[in-house]
Amino acid sequence: MDTVQLDGGRPAAKEFRTRNDELFARRKELQEQLAVLRAKADAGELDTLSEPALRRAERQFEDVTLEILNVNFGLVRRYVAMFTSRSSKHIEDFESAGKVGLLWAISSYDPKRGPFAGWAFKPIQREVLRAVRDADHPNLNPGDFEKRPAILAAERAFLEEAGPDAPVDHADVARRAGVTEAQVLRVLDAPRLDSLQTPAPGEDETSWEERLPALSPGVEEEVLLQFDLRAIGGRGLPSLDPRERYVLTRRFGLDGEPEQSLRVIGERLGLSREGVRQIQQKALAKLAGPLVDA
Structure with missing residues (x-):
């Protein structure tokens, strides 16, 4: 349509x-x-x-x-x-x-x-x-990101007055933007990690990805997950809106059909993988209360 x-x-x-x-x-x-x-x-x-x-x-x-x-x-x-x-x-x-x-x-x-x-x-x-x-600023916390436009505008105003080659006075920028100097430093000099395959500091050349702990669930977590999914199917789904019910049903096979990936569900709904993941997150958050009582 x-x-x-x-x-x-x-x-x-x-x-x-x-x-x-x-x-x-x-x-x-x-x-x-x-x-x-x-x-x-x-x-x-x-x-x-x-x-x-x-x-x-x-x-x-x-x-x-x-x-x-x-x-x-x-x-x-x-x-x-x-x-x-x-x-x-x-x-x-x-x-x-x-x-x-x-x-x-x-x-x-x-x-x-x-x-x-x-x-x-x-x-x-x-x-x-x-x-x-x-996506673009993963190393900024939400509070700093919210202030980022004001900080960048204050930095531009400072450079217009002091000249494009002048060293940035972080205290002046903070005063103009109404934020702390620490926030200015975090926004203007935010560290970037472009890839998990980037070698981590140290004598060996292992990447950051190789140093991260494995996130695969153990046997106990799998049992608890299956228990929670039965509770979702029995009590929680009616509390969700249709889009959330559809995503959880397809994602975890709550109707007895094979589980589907985020990508496959996204193709059906016209959403990206990330969009489906966000709907799944929102739906699971709604179900957190009912599951405790299940």
């Missing part, structure tokens, strides 16, 4: 808002239906008519959510262009991160709070900037 473009003037913008309003109204209607039907299912009161109705409502809910995602994907592209450099080789991952933010905005949106585009701005921005930091 094509995304409605917002640069065609007032008629296009009005059409966009009208379509969004209709889709969100339909989504809310289906959400209410699902709440009633799932309450019946939890109470063991589903009859031969209610069970197919539940499955049908779930499919329709997934379809309308996907349609809202497609209609509003232009917001993700616009915000990615605002927050990142077009020359970055990670644009696809940034857009996938933006989709995660867009899905969060869809699930939490209340039309009484104003136009959806304004509501979606913050969650999309949050996920995109997190992806930018992870």
Whole structure:
């Protein structure tokens, strides 16, 4: 489905808002239906008519959510262009991160709070900037990364006054940016590790990757994982939105089918591997509470 473009003037913008309003109204209607039907299912009161109705409502809910995602994907592209450099080789991952933010905005949106585009701005921005930091500035902590634009602007202002060849006065830059001198040093002189295959310091020439501890789970961890997955399938999935349920079901084979890789799931959903991983992370975080009680 094509995304409605917002640069065609007032008629296009009005059409966009009208379509969004209709889709969100339909989504809310289906959400209410699902709440009633799932309450019946939890109470063991589903009859031969209610069970197919539940499955049908779930499919329709997934379809309308996907349609809202497609209609509003232009917001993700616009915000990615605002927050990142077009020359970055990670644009696809940034857009996938933006989709995660867009899905969060869809699930939490209340039309009484104003136009959806304004509501979606913050969650999309949050996920995109997190992806930018992870991809291009992995050695900066979130607080320093948030201050990075102000620090770079203060550095430019300082050099315009002192001259391009002048040594940077970190204290002056900190004062201009309203941050600490330590933050300025961490941002302007951030260390870079370009590859895990880079030789680590020492007499031998082993790489950083070879020095990292193995992350493969042991037997006890595998047993606990399988226990948690049974709890997820039995109790946790109804608390997730359709996209999260789909990812966990496919990823861990909760329906008895073979487990699928992040890449394969991403191809089905039109997301990058990183985008699927982020949805998986978000879904598992939601399930952390119910699993404790399982």
